[in-house]
Amino acid sequence: MGTTFDESAIDDALHELTEGEKVWAQTPLRRRRELLDDIHTRTGRFADDWVRAARTIKGLDENSPLVGEEWMSGPLTLLQAVAALSATLTALEEGRSPLDGVTTQDAPGGRVAVPILPLSGYDKLLLSGFRGEVWLRPGVDADTARRRAGLAQLDPTATGGIGVVLGAGNITSIPPLDALYELYAHNRVVMLKLNPITDPLYTVFEMVFAPLCSLGVLRIVTGGAETGNYLVHHADVAHVHMTGSANTHDTIVWGPGPEGLERKKDNRPLLDKPITSELGGVSPTIVVPGDWSDADLKYQAEHVATQRLHNGGYNCVAAQAIVVSKDWALKDRFLAELRVALAAAPQRTAYYPGSDARVADALTSYPAAEQLGSGRVLVDQLPLSDTPLLRTEYFSPVLGVVELPYAGGEFLQHAVDFANTELTGTLGANVLADPATIRTLGIGFDRAIERLRYGAIAVNTWTGLAFLAPRASWGAFPGHTLDDVQSGIGVVHNAFLLDDVERTVVYGPFRPAPRSVLRGEFALSPKPPWFVDNATAATTGRRLTEFYASGNPAKIPGIFVSALRG
Structure with missing residues (x-):
């Protein structure tokens, strides 16, 4: 679909998704997992194309260490996310809770904490000294958390209509991650509208997500504000999810300009359907x-x-x-x-x-x-x-x-x-x-x-690690409302598909290796590759992506060599 507004093309795509919802309702857990595994393979195959497009968008020289940001917050993040979501689908397919084998912990205030990092030997090796956990809301016990983990995949036949995802224009993995969360956490088929900034990634995303597009449960479109406005107010759309600013959110919900402010004051939303959002802040x-x-x-x-x-x-x-x-x-x-x-x-x-x-x-x-x-x-x-x-x-x-x-x-x-x-x-x-x-x-x-x-x-550490960790939840603190939305409503990522999430807490080493070891801290990680002054970030990011794409442990020594030089 082109960048200009094309009402008939959008209507056709939404009609295809209406039919696709019926297919999704009949798609068993095993097939849903296989789709994720296919996307994982395709992400590795097209990772170079992804990063090349991202470099073009952001004006980065191909030899700049900053290209490491595009590897790590682009294909690497998606690779880890689909692998973690696939593991959750495997557990559900076998009649188990995604939290089987995971020992929950106590968090302050009588909360339950679900460990999300490290969970594997590779986590312990590649992120030595880092850890993370998702805190559930007060009053939710461990048994309830295990029983509810899986969200909409606990009843995959109960679909939720069409969800529109308004993609972000900054971090390139946000649009695909949000689309996957709509499909797997909420059982909604997805119309993903890219931010015009990321239009150069349209073809890459279509290639990566070809299995879902072929099934009829995902459509990807480009376009500006007119396209987005048409989609969110379309009668066939059941839900909206957006990443952006609070101003954009309020324009969607209440309308633009003085009229929108009056609607907000009188609590008369222009949008007649639910909306979730991730909106940033200070x-x-x-x-x-x-x-x-x-x-x-x-x-x-x-x-x-x-x-x-x-x-x-x-x-x-x-x-x-x-x-x-x-x-x-x-x-x-x-x-x-x-x-x-x-x-x-x-x-x-x-x-x-x-x-x-x-x-x-x-x-x-x-x-x-x-x-x-x-x-x-x-x-x-x-x-x-x-x-x-x-x-x-x-x-x-x-x-x-x-x-x-x-x-x-x-x-x-x-x-x-x-x-x-x-x-x-x-x-x-x-x-x-x-x-x-x-x-x-x-x-x-x-x-x-x-x-x-x-x-x-x-x-x-930096909260960006919580974004990168696939089982971490990502979203504002609970409690915001449409008329005081702050950083948004709802969460994404959350590959365990946990219910009743309150927050994610991640921890890192105060000092990098070897100073950490010399000061008695058990942390072997050097300067993290996401540091903006890391001289080998591009090489480390690429090698990490290649490892998570292939799972070949022979690639790990090369990661360490690059990381230690950073």
Whole structure:
């Protein structure tokens, strides 16, 4: 389908999906699993084409280490997702719960935690020192979690009509992952509309998803706002899922302009069907004061720079507000290292539409802001409330620093309060704390993590890891509504197909190997390949993709050689 609006072609595609829903209802679990396995094979086959198209979209030189981002957040992410979903279908096909063999744990507040990382020997080897778990909502016990795991695949004959997925324009695996979640978590056949930015991937996605397209349960279309508007309001469409901004969400739900604002005020939605969404926000990174070495300061500054600059800053979960203790003796040295890291990170094209205008808006709001490298803005000593950077997702390389006048555990508790009450959105929050400080804080640290109202929380890693981990849930903290949508409603990914999800929490090593081992931390991972200054990220990303495509353990030594050189 072309990029221009073609009403008759869309109607034809929706009619085909109506027929496809009947086929999907009759498709047994075994065949559904085989489709996933076929998609896995095809993803590996077309991975080079995928990354080549992504490079074109983002203006990356083929020899740039930044191409590693496209391997890891593109085909590699999809490979792991379909493999994990296939394992869930295998369990259901055999009459087992997807959680059989998984030992649930206790999480703070009487919650049940489902481990999602590491689950295999390869996880332990390739992500040494990293772990993750999905926390279920309070009151859900382990037996209930096991019984409900599988969602719509517990009754595959009960289909849910046609779901429209409005694809994201930034991370290239988002559209296919969201389409798969509609099909497998909700039993809805899917009309996937690509964001115009990602139109060069149309052919790649059609080749990867040919098995689902041939079955008649997936159609992929391109087009602009007119196409999207026609789809979401079409009588044949039962559900909408979107990734984007809260403004776009409100335009869909309430309508554009003053009329839409009036509808929202009067609670008269224009959209007459359910909608789920992932909308980003202002993500914090809380830096807990501690006795950090010079190497720690430098490494964690590079870590924060990655949290902001990965994919050029065009991530819904990119860090935007750094929260530090005004009384931390090392604060100034840390911020000096952060300035160095932001300026030294590889330069790249501002490919996402409107980026330059948003950066200009930030500079207008904060005329004293520092410009570090091309288009990168650092705003120091932000006001603690009622300031644009805390309310507006800039979706560009704009980073602010907030200083709170507390120390130790008191700082952490106030930082959590600040993140919960002063920042727009609840998608992801990061916490950096050295192991000695975590031990000293004890239950106070655990309580702080529990109190953070975010859908993904990362301790000594970046919430981007929760996006990459296939069994992690991905979405806002529960409780948002159409008229106060914040970071969205619902979750995706979640390859265990868990019900009653509250959040995902991931943990990483505070120091990379070998310093981690020398300091008594059992973590063998070097600098992660998603760091923006990782010199071998492209090679490591490609080799990881090749390994997860083939499953050939002979490829692992090459991964380590590349990773250690990064």
